[in-house]
Every structure is written in structure tokens, then in C-alpha cells.
Amino acid sequence: MGKKNWKSSVIAAIVIAILSVFSYTTGTGGSFYFVENPLRDALSGKVAEQREPDTQIKIIKIDSKSLEAIGQYPWDRSIYAKLIEKLETTGKVAAIGVDVLFPEPSKDPKNDQALAEIMAKYKNVILPVNFMFPPQQKAAGLLEYERIEFPTSAINAPKSQTAHINVFQDRDDRVRRLIVGIPEKNGGMVEAFSVKLANLTLPPNEQVKWDPAKQQWLRGDKVIPTNERNQVLTQYFTKPRQEKDLKTGYDTYSFSDVLNDKIDVRMFENDIILIGPFTTGLQDEYLTPMSASIKMFGVEIHANMLQSVLEDKFWNELSEPAGIAIMLGLVLLTLYLFQRFKGRPAIFVFAGTLVAYIAAFIICNEGFHIFIPIFYPLLTIILMYVWSIISHYLAERQERSRVTGIFGRFVPKTVVDQMLQSGEEVKLGGERMDISLIFVDIRGFTTLSEKLEPEQVITFLNEYLDVCTRAVFKFNGTLDKFIGDGVMAIFGAPIKFDNHAEMAVRAALEMKKQSAVLEQKLMDKLGFTVRFGVGINCGPAVVGNIGSEGLRLDYTAIGDTVNLTARLESNAKPGQILISENIYERIHHLFEIEDMGEIKVKGKELPVKIYQVHSELAMAQAAASKQ
Numbered sequence: 001m002g003k004k005n006w007k008s009s010v011i012a013a014i015v016i017a018i019l020s021v022f023s024y025t026t027g028t029g030g031s032f033y034f035v036e037n038p039l040r041d042a043l044s045g046k047v048a049e050q051r052e053p054d055t056q057i058k059i060i061k062i063d064s065k066s067l068e069a070i071g072q073y074p075w076d077r078s079i080y081a082k083l084i085e086k087l088e089t090t091g092k093v094a095a096i097g098v099d100v101l102f103p104e105p106s107k108d109p110k111n112d113q114a115l116a117e118i119m120a121k122y123k124n125v126i127l128p129v130n131f132m133f134p135p136q137q138k139a140a141g142l143l144e145y146e147r148i149e150f151p152t153s154a155i156n157a158p159k160s161q162t163a164h165i166n167v168f169q170d171r172d173d174r175v176r177r178l179i180v181g182i183p184e185k186n187g188g189m190v191e192a193f194s195v196k197l198a199n200l201t202l203p204p205n206e207q208v209k210w211d212p213a214k215q216q217w218l219r220g221d222k223v224i225p226t227n228e229r230n231q232v233l234t235q236y237f238t239k240p241r242q243e244k245d246l247k248t249g250y251d252t253y254s255f256s257d258v259l260n261d262k263i264d265v266r267m268f269e270n271d272i273i274l275i276g277p278f279t280t281g282l283q284d285e286y287l288t289p290m291s292a293s294i295k296m297f298g299v300e301i302h303a304n305m306l307q308s309v310l311e312d313k314f315w316n317e318l319s320e321p322a323g324i325a326i327m328l329g330l331v332l333l334t335l336y337l338f339q340r341f342k343g344r345p346a347i348f349v350f351a352g353t354l355v356a357y358i359a360a361f362i363i364c365n366e367g368f369h370i371f372i373p374i375f376y377p378l379l380t381i382i383l384m385y386v387w388s389i390i391s392h393y394l395a396e397r398q399e400r401s402r403v404t405g406i407f408g409r410f411v412p413k414t415v416v417d418q419m420l421q422s423g424e425e426v427k428l429g430g431e432r433m434d435i436s437l438i439f440v441d442i443r444g445f446t447t448l449s450e451k452l453e454p455e456q457v458i459t460f461l462n463e464y465l466d467v468c469t470r471a472v473f474k475f476n477g478t479l480d481k482f483i484g485d486g487v488m489a490i491f492g493a494p495i496k497f498d499n500h501a502e503m504a505v506r507a508a509l510e511m512k513k514q515s516a517v518l519e520q521k522l523m524d525k526l527g528f529t530v531r532f533g534v535g536i537n538c539g540p541a542v543v544g545n546i547g548s549e550g551l552r553l554d555y556t557a558i559g560d561t562v563n564l565t566a567r568l569e570s571n572a573k574p575g576q577i578l579i580s581e582n583i584y585e586r587i588h589h590l591f592e593i594e595d596m597g598e599i600k601v602k603g604k605e606l607p608v609k610i611y612q613v614h615s616e617l618a619m620a621q622a623a624a625s626k627q
Helices: 003-025 033-044 064-070 077-089 109-120 194-198 255-259 297-310 320-338 344-368 375-407 414-422 445-451 454-474 498-528 560-571 582-586 616-627
Strands: 057-062 095-098 125-132 146-150 162-164 177-179 181-183 188-189 206-211 216-219 231-234 251-254 272-277 313-319 431-443 478-483 486-491 532-546 552-558 577-580 591-599 608-616
Touching: 003 375, 033 177, 033 344, 033 375, 033 414, 057 064, 057 255, 057 297, 064 255, 064 431, 077 109, 077 255, 109 125, 109 297, 125 194, 146 552, 146 577, 162 188, 162 194, 177 297, 188 194, 194 206, 194 297, 231 297, 251 255, 251 431, 272 297, 320 344, 320 375, 320 478, 344 375, 431 445, 431 498, 431 560, 445 454, 445 498, 454 478, 454 498, 478 552, 486 498, 486 552, 498 532, 498 577, 498 582, 498 608, 532 560, 532 582, 532 616, 560 577, 560 608, 577 582, 582 608, 608 616
Parallel strands: 057 251, 057 272, 095 125, 095 272, 125 162, 532 577
Antiparallel strands: 125 146, 177 231, 181 188, 206 216, 231 313, 431 486, 431 532, 478 486, 532 552, 577 608, 591 608
16 A cells, blocks of 8 residues: 555544544533434343343332222322331331322321321331432533422431432433432432332342442442442343233232232232332333333333342443543554455455444443443444545546556557556566567658648648557557657557557558558648658567656666567668568468568677568458459
8 A cells, every 4th residue: 555545544544533532422422322322222132031020029000090999199198008008017028119209298187197107117118209400400420409309297207218219311311320329418318219229128238328438339348330420320121011921020010909908918028019100191201221112110110220239230331531442443453454455355354343343342241241332433443444445446546547647648548448457557667578569660751841841740740640649559559659750659568468469560551551641642742752661570578667766657668679670660661561570470371471581680690581561361362352
């Protein structure tokens, strides 16, 4: 790869790296969070057999059936007290979480008193606290709130029996994180609903607690990987509203069935019970990664988060600097790979790189509980591959322009196209090839120059040289150079042709044929004419770019074969096409040829045998038959 191409590729890689990093670091989840989050959800999602909800967690639903049986919602708080009493005394449950807010006193104080007595009697009952947050925080990482909705003082719920039920939705409106705790303005910390319930059943050395000195959350002696908002990624074990089926879904029971003894509460012994709305009309539902359209009720979300806390299944998100490092590393890797491999191999390298990174994501997720960025690195790989296609295309166009610039004026377009399609590199400095050469000179040009004005001479010369050029191109020759009033042409280079000797002779006959009109024109105008003298030879010669690499290069041929061709041309009389014995041996069966004997040429110790070509053999035979 040339230095210029490397330079442009490095610049493109820098631009792609900047774009990828910028999109990755803009906002929560990056600029393309709407792709990153669903893609991450899809790759980290588990099949039903892997999810296995905890059978210790049970949900008592405030569903449509219960609303019909008990009456208009909200219900009297004494109803909750009656159900909790039944669960505690007969069911002997481990903990109860009521996902229903009681911010205002009841109209009937007896209802509040009934629930207050339950709260005082059973310390394993948790009531919800709701933080009212502004629509937007002043800065990232803050958890400033406007007010807190505690259970009414009429219930007299101690702080040890309250926990917050808040969840934050990501930018795509899905709930993925548990807010482990929310700091109060007075310096206290309100734990999450699921955390409080889990702590009621976990051994003391495994409970979740806040370490104010280190400003971190711990589960036992292990640090919970929370972000600046005390949020941690958790796992979902059920789909929204999924009924119990073998190993899928939590056990759910209608509130009215349990209340009216249609369910034997003794089956709840040592279980954790969550009570909450389970119907759309009560407006407690959110989108989650488990479904693109079906929302999950809040009590289901708390159940899933509760299980994550119980099983210590928290996920750590890779730090932003580490994510940036991954993308920069991928830029460097793909820059090297896509410059090394081109065409079809590059497709396999591209696909392999994508698959390898996706595999790395899955390994980090499953094996280490770490979420590494997924879309942005894949985007980096795709952009680098697209650039490699563009750069290779531009390089080919550049090479095409270079070859066309070198040969376009000297060889037919078909030869240039064939060179480009073959993909063969034109070697600087030349290579040894078997070729045929033509030297052409205008006999009588000096006399003509004396009789015409310079402008007329140029016009005439251009017409004659045009005849030569067209004849050379017609038979796939390469126009080497114009030498005053003469022409040098090569056949069999740069594209090799086995019949280059034949094509050279046919080109000479074409020149002779097409110049007849010009000869007659001069005869009519001046009373005399000029004619071509042509010499043709074949054999080995060094062909290539010769000259100054930095200033000027000419594509030409050098060697004894070239010298002999020039000598044959100088010995050719007006209208005569002289060929060497080398040419004769290759084409004697195709043309009418006359043996001209031997001549002595400069640079040769022995005489050289020469021949004159008159016409194609078929034409000669046709003329003879007419006579």
C-alpha cells in the first residue's frame, strides 16, 4: 500500500474513532441508545429454561377479579390488615411487601388503626415510600426530589418498615435498573422495596447495606456495582404477566381468593409475599427489556428485582474510558486487517470480527456479569469496513487513472482495459519480453519541408502520423514515440499477444494502404509525393518505464532487437516494408513475401537476411486468380 493511501486510511480511521467515541459518550446510553439498549437486551436475554423464577416469591394480585369481588378501589385499609393477619398467623410467611401507597388518612380512623396494629405486631411487613422527582435533574448523577410520600402518620409505620418503590426508565422508556437506595436531605438513606424485603430473609452477613464512609453499597462484604444514582443493572426472570408454567413465572393469586379462604395460605410458609396492582386500570405498569410492547406491572418488577438481590445477580457496566479504549483498539485492529485483506477475504474478516465481538459480549455478560458496549463497537467495525471498500475503490480508480495516464495516449483503449482487468502491475524499470517493433519514417520529408510553409508542414505531418497511430491501435500495438517525422511502435507489450509479429505486419500494411490517399493529394498539389519506409523486427527486449521516477518516465523498449529494427527502417526504400528473418519465420505463411537477400548493418558482424512484405497472402492469391 502506498504512503498516500496509508495516510488517507489513517485520517479516515481517526475520523471514525472520533465519531464512534462521540456517539458513545453522548447522554445516557449514547446517541444511538435506541439501538444499543434493544441489541444488548436481545443478546443478554435468557430462554425460559435459564430464567427459573424463585418459588419462594409469591404475588397476591389486586386484579379485576378482586375488584369485582371486594368492590370499588381504593379499598378500606382494614381489608389489607385482615389479609396480612391471615398470612402471618396461618401462613407463617417470611415477609410481606404491600405495593400500595397510603399517603392520606382514611375517612374512618378505625381502618388506619387496624393497619397500624398490624404494623406494630408484625415487623416483617413493608409499606411503600414514593419520592416525587422533578421532570429533569439539574445535573447528571443527582437524585434531587421535590417531596416524599410516606405512609400516613395514622398508620404509624416505623422507618424500618418502609422502603421506596421508585424506578427510573431509561431513554427508551424501559426499566432495567434497581435504585438500591435514595438519600434523604437529612442524611438518611431509604432502601429499595426489594432490598428491604430481601434483608428480612437474608443472613446478617449477606444483607444489603450502605457504607457511608466508603460511599458504596454492599451485599455482605461484596460491593454492588452501582452508578452515581445508586442504580444497578438487574436480571429479569419472567416476562410481563407470565403465569406460572413449569419453571416460568412467579406464583400469582387473586387478592379476593386469598382473603376469602379459597386459597390455603399454609402453602405460603416461609415465602416472601408481594401485594400489588395487577390490572391496567390501576396504572402501575412499565415497559421492560422482556417485551417490546407488553408492560410489566410494578409488583412484578419488584419481584424480579427482589430475586436479583436474593441471588446476588447484579451486572456491572463497563466504565466509559474502558469502552472508549475498546473502540480505539477496534479501529487499529480493523485498520490493519482491512488493509491486509481485500476483496472476498475482507468479507470473511469483516464477518469474523463482528462474530468475535458479539461472542466477547456474551462471554463478558454470562461469565463475568459485565456489560460491555455492543452497538458502538459494531458500528466502528462496520464503518471501518465501509471505508476499506471506499478506499480500495478509490485506489483502483487511482491505479486506473495512473495506467491510463501512462498508456492511454500510446495504446488502444481495449488494451488499457485489458491491463486493468488483468491486475498485473506495470514494473518500474522494465522486464524482458518477446515483442515485435515497427519503425516508420517518411521518405522525402526534407524536400517537402522546403516547398511548404511551416504551418502546412505541421498539418501534413499530423495527417501522416495520424494514419500511423490509427494503424498501430487497430492491431493492438503500443505507440512508443514520435521521432521527428518517424514513429516507433511496440506489439506484444505491455499486454502479451502470441501473434504480435502478425499484428505488426498487418499494421504496416494498413499504414501503406491508408497513406495512399495522402500520397495522391500531394502529387496533385506539388507534383511529387512522399512515402513510408518501414522496418519490422521481433525478439527479446527490455520493456518498461525508463527515465526519472520523480520527473518523467517513458514507456519504451531497449535492446539489440530495437536497434536492428531501426536499421531495417533506414534501409527501406519509399513504400517498402522490410522485415527480419525472425519475423519471416513467424509469418511467412500469412503474407506474400519477397526474399531481398542479405545486407550489412551497423553493429552486426555478419550480414542480416531481410525480406519485403507486399500484401496478405489471401489478397495476393485472389489477384493472381483474376489474372
